[in-house]
Amino acid sequence: MAQKDTAKCILDAAEELFSERGFAETSLRNITTKAGVNLAAVNYHFGSKKSLIQAVFARFLTPFSENLAEALEAYKSRQADDGIELHGLLVLLSGVALRSGGTRPQRLDIFMRLLGLAYTQGQGHLRKFLKSEYGPVFQQYMALVTAATPELSDADRFWRIHFMLGATMFTLSGVDSLTAMAEHDLGEPTNVAQVVDQLLPFLGAGLKAPALKKSV
Template sequence: MSQADTVTRILDSAEQLFAEKGFAETSLRMITTRAKVNLAAVNYHFGSKKDLIQAVFARFLTPFCNKLDKEMATMAAGNPNPKLDDVLGVLAKTMLTGVTSSGQSNKLSVFMRLLGLAYTQAQGHLRRFLRDHYNGTYARFITYLRDAHPELSPKEIFWRIHFAIGACVFTMSSIEVLREMSIADTREDTGIDEVMNQLIPFLAAALER
């Protein structure tokens, strides 16, 4: 097995177990057992459990934020004063890139579950990691919100953003269950792209009012 294969297996196993059981409840031994590697491999490639948690997030967030930065730059070049709906549309488009292909919607769902755990479990190191590595992308989004609504105080922005994150985490981490509920209640299947199209105006209204 190559080193790249070993790293991928460790990350895949850690991602699945963290999402299923939580960060504190998942031991390195559980991860090595699922990945079929020894503990030395985890220590060699990641150093610690905290570093492994951060690597799981970085695997998703680094390419996502790089693409989102490019998409927002393209949007700003064509429209220097975009509406919040436009910004959220770019965010949704970036999130949905590739997720309609086989297996990718589950990847997004798993990541959103992990993001929810980052907020609900005591993972101060992870929140610092997210701030240190991805704050530029987050700050760019906040700037659009402030420009669109300069009357909002920092306190109002903080709470509106985190309420919006909560709605996204709940919806996207439970997407398959919600789709099944939709079929039962409305007799119609709702694709993940349509779910996002329903979510965007709700988030825009919540952030703007």
């Protein structure tokens, strides 16, 4: 097996097992068994389990961040004419996410499961890696979101962004089951893009909702 193919097999196996079992519950032996390689191959290509976890995230996030940077440049070039509008920013982000899945749209729900695990499991090294590698482009995006929501305090915006992220992760990490339920209950087939179309107005309304009055 060529080195490039070996690395891809390891990443494929790690991505699937991490998303199904979690990071701590998945051993390198589990990964090598599924990938059909030995431990030396993992050490050669990735060096450690932590580096392998980071590589799994980078496989999705590197093209995503590159596409997002390009989309933001195009958006900012139109900004003077159209102004900053929250729904447009949400549509921009969702479109980039869907495109970043390439020919495998199901990779988006796998990535959302992984992202949820990054929040709920103790992976401090991963958060540092994500901030270091992808922080600048997300800071650009968040600066536009801040400009589109001047009525919100920093605290309100912080909480609402994280609530939005939680709703998105919950929805998309189980999108196969959700679309099957929708087809059964509504009698219409639904794809991932249509689920996102339903999700965006909900997220935008939540972010723009009037702030609660603080009790005295």
